[in-house]
Every structure is written in structure tokens, then in C-alpha cells.
Amino acid sequence: MTKDTSGVLHLGIDLGTSRSAIVASSGARHVVDSYVGWPVDMVARKILKRDVLFGREALDNRPMLELHRPLERGLIKEGSAKDERAVRELLAHLISLAGPQQGQRVFAVVGVPAEALRVSRQHLRNAVIGIADSLMIVSEPFAVAYGLDTLLHSLIIDIGAGTTDFCVMNGHYPTEEEQRTLLNAGDAVDDQLMTLLRTRFPEAQLTIHTVRQWKEKYSFVGEPARPVIVTAPVSGKPTTLDITNEVRRACESLVPPIVETMLDLISRADPDYQDKLRHNIILAGGGSQIAGLADALMTALAEVGGGRVLAVEDPVYAGAGGSLAIAREAPEADWERLQG
């Protein structure tokens, strides 16, 4: 890591439903699970010796915590001061991980799910006031496009936990019509996988966290590379389960809505550029790592003239990296406008 000793620390933050990442101009990079937990009572506080816990640590201690996933379902729940506070705590924690130097000004760009930006913009802004010297909020797929420099005739499909965001880049700031959001995303896959597993293995003792970990490790659509075999307690006894079909069914539930939305957005683009658009589709977010998904989308594109779908190489930091690029390229005068 190179130490940034200049007067300004630029930060790019991906505030995700499931995970949040930060990349700093100093070179610091961190990712945390988007969980914030407050001890439920004095006893828990004494045991945990902390007023607030984050990420994996919060998850591991969840029985003693009031646990919040601040962007559940892709946006801040209105009316829940705790969720606004959770966003604030999480961002403050991420910034502290980036380690701003004493006296250094912090200019941050925060990428959020597109739905959160649309529905909860003011709540988001309220939640983040004061945690940086100046702050800009952008939609996550836009940040990804900016970071990858795919700004013309490209379609970003950002498959997160709470939402799948689509953003067509046509050489201008994307309009409402060029963006879409689906609730078919990672959490929906988790729920479906849990349902399928409970139906098939009613005696198995499963938690959503375990099921989510299996999905993240083994997700695929199409033909499996190998059977998905896991171990889970059944009536208290560790038991081997073959969950290949369940994982496939849960993951494949994402494909039809994504294909439908992708083709619809392409069909609405300028006909002269539809071919270029079809050949420049980028999968981002955690869902981009579902094995076989890009191929499944290309199979669908083959029916309308063919196309190319690529997954970002670094899904964890693609959004934060794009946000950092925006932060670094915004002139100082703009940062002054963004204060307050």
C-alpha cells in the first residue's frame, strides 16, 4: 500500500446490500459484509466490549446483536432510523478502514443500488452527511461502467444481493429510461434455495447464512462442472447432501427476468447501435460469478443476432474502483459544490 500524504484522500465506496467495498487513492482496499449490529442489552455490550459491530464479526455474534442489513431489498427502509444509522455507521467504518491521515480532507463517491438512489436518495444523503468532507452518490452500475471505461454502447447488468440493476451507457449520463431494476437478485436466489432445500430435506437444520454461503461457493446455471455436495446437520448429525439440482434451479430462476429485461433494453436502443450494444454487455456484482450465466445470456442473444457477455474480472472492487475513478476525476471546485 502506498501512503497518500497529499491533502486529500479520494475514496470510492460500493455500498452494497450484501457486501460493501472501499478503495482509496492511498491504495487501501477493504471489503466488509454489509451487516451492522448493536448489542441487544448491557450484558451483550459487556461481553462484546463494543457499541457496534460490523461485517462478519457482527454476523458471527448475531444472537447478542440487533443486526441490520441497512440496504435490505435494495434500499434504506423508510421510517427506520436504525437503518439510516446503520448506513451511517457502515460508511464511517469503511472510511476508518481506509485510514485517512490527520488533517487530510476526505472526498468520497458512494455507489449504491440504483433503486436506493431512486427511492431513498434523500435518506441516503441524510445518512451520510458529515462522515466525509465532501460526498457524491452515484448508481452502482454507472460507477462500474465508469471504472471499466465502457461508456458508449454498453449495457451493465449489476447483479447484487437485493436488486439486479441494468444501465445502458450511450455516451451520456444514463436517463431513467436507460436504467432498470429487478428484485430478482442474490437474496431471491437464497430464499428460493432455502425453500427447495427445506422441501427436499425437511429434517436438515439449515440457516439462511449457511445456504447463502453454499450459493456463493457453488452457484451455476446449465450443466454443473461437478456435483454440489455439502454437509449439514440432520437431526443433529452431520450428513452429506447432494444439492446440485436445488442450486441449479435456484440460480436459473434469475435467467428469465434478466434475459427479458436485457432484450427489452436492447430493443429500445437506437437500431443503428443495437448490434454494438449486444456485443458489449458487462456482468457485474456478486451474481456475475454464477458459473454459466454469461453463456446463458449469450444463448438468448443468439436468437436476436448474437452478442457477447463478459463478467467483470474483479466483482468485489469493480464498483468501488469506478467510484474512485469518478472521485479522482471530479475537479476540486465540484467537491466544494458537494459539501453540505
Next chain:
Amino acid sequence: MSGATGRSPASHERLRRALVEAAVDENVALITGRRPAAEPRRRHPRFWVTWALVVCVAALLTATVGPFSIGRTTGARAEDALPDAGPVAPVPSLALTPLPRALAPALFDLRISRVVVDPGHGGDDPGARSHTGLAEKEVTLDIALRLEKLLAEAGFEVVMTRERDVFVSLRERVLLANRAGGDLFLSVHVNSIPQPLRRGVETYYLGPTDDPHVEQLAGAENSASGYTLADFRTLLEQVFADVRSDESRRLAGAVQNKLFAALRRHNPNLEDRGVKRAPFAVLIGTEMPSVLAEVSCVSHSDEAELLRQSAYRDRIAHALAAGVFDYAAPHGAPLLVAAPAPGPADGPGERSHQ
């Protein structure tokens, strides 16, 4: 991965700079409560047809609700509020008055006659489960059928999105509700909260942004200068969305109040988790005031046990019906609603004190 735009380096740099400027402008607009400058868009010929319709509707809205007119109240008679000028007359006054916060349904002689009841989940989709295996789909269907009966007895026409244990996609539910021309949409769900000690009821609606630029839009945009027709179209669409959303919020409030009041008596530790907004697909797609009620927490062992009891489900159904009556009553129109049979706790008869 393609990183080039196919433009010259200088042109590419300009594009990046323009995008950053647009992002900054959008944020500054949020901070200052102003609407960002509109992105120039291609206009399809259909736009002008749409625009003509929008202007007509705007004039009607101005005439009947009066949100665009200085000093008018929602109680003004429609003919009193008709604009004097041509169809674009409402534009200048937009800047001077707040956007409508509530529709005055009495002006339209609205009746709530057709209620769409949507039992969550079903078929292959069991929804949440209690630790003892009680499935959400079973509870929601039973409560919804009880609710259907109560509403029908009260004179409402009830449309069910499902009446048995079958899977109905969210899209189909939305289509069904819209095609049926429902006046209200009430989706019944049971919550599951990661913290097993939490319990409570909450009701969701799809709301507009609370963005101050909407609140202050008029003031920011009144200079008839720089305010394009496309901007106005977008604005009006937002206004219409707000009106429906206000109604949804009111319905959500009525349902939540009745649910909490009715169930707390029998579930003293029940939490009022409040009225909230969320982008549930059924709320986004439906074209009428729509809410989604999480009527209990199946993840809480006591509540799961209560949900197994017919009497508790009956209480929930009565509370939901009471919420609908509560919402429908202020519409002022003769509802032709017969007094429903009193429930075990809070029955629809409670509406008399509204």
C-alpha cells in the same frame, strides 16, 4: 473488456468529464432541492400526442385538486378551479405552490367498490416457515379467504389473486389486479425476521421519493424559461405517482393501525413496526392504491403458535377489513357497506369512530 469509446482521446476525455459533471449536478440538485437540468432526449412523434394528453390531464388535475393554483384549497369546486388560460397555463403556477400531498377523493365522487386481495406465496413457493414448519402460504391464504368473506358481506366486490394453494407469479397477480380494475390492492404476508425474539406487524406501500427537489420543485422551476415540455411531462408523471402513493400510504396507515390495535390485546409484546416503503413488485406494478401487510412474524415462536389458531387468524382478517373500511369511509361517497359482523376483537364496526 472494451474500454474505448471509439472516439479520439480528447473527445473521450470530454465525455468522461461530462459524465462526472452530470453526476455532480445530480447530487448538487439533491443538496439544494433543485431539479437537475434535463438530459436532452430524442423525441418520438408519440411524445407530442402524449404531451397533449398530459396537458389535458394537468388541466383537469388543476381544476379538481387545485395543487397548482395559488391559494386554492382541495375543497374548491371543480368549476371554480378551471384555468383561465390555455392548456399550458398551469406551468407558471407550478413554481409557487407545493405539490399535492393528498387527493381529495370527494371531488371525484370516488367509491371504493372493488378490492383485490392477494394472499402471498402459494404452490411451490411456501414463503417463510416457522421452526415447526408452518408455511406462510397456508396462513396467508386462510386469512385472505376470511377477509374476502368479511369484505363481501360488507358489500365490496372482492377479487382474489388466488383461492387455493397454487403458485401465481407476481406479474400475474399484478396483471390480474389491473385487469380487474381494482380500487384497492391488499397483499397479505407473514413476516420472518432474522432476530427470533422480534415480533410485530408492519405495512408497506410504494412511495415517491422524499427528495426535497420534489417538494421544492415548483419554486426551483417556475422561471418558465428553461423548463422544457419534456421536463414537465416527467414532472406530471411524478405528480400522478405521488397522488397514488399518498393514497397507498393512507391505506397502509389505516391497515397498520387496525392490525396493531387488534392484535396487541392478545399479543401484549407485539411491536408496531410501522408503515414503511419498499419496492415490492406487486406494489410497483399495480395501478391502484396498494399495500402489503406483514400481519405477524412466523419467525417468533409465540406468534407462530398464535398463527396456528383459527381465532387469531380471524382477528387478523377482521383487522384488515377494518383497515379497508377505515380507508374507504373518508372517501365520502355512499359506500353501501353493510355493517360487518363483529370480530373477536376489533371488528370492522370500529370504523364508526373514524
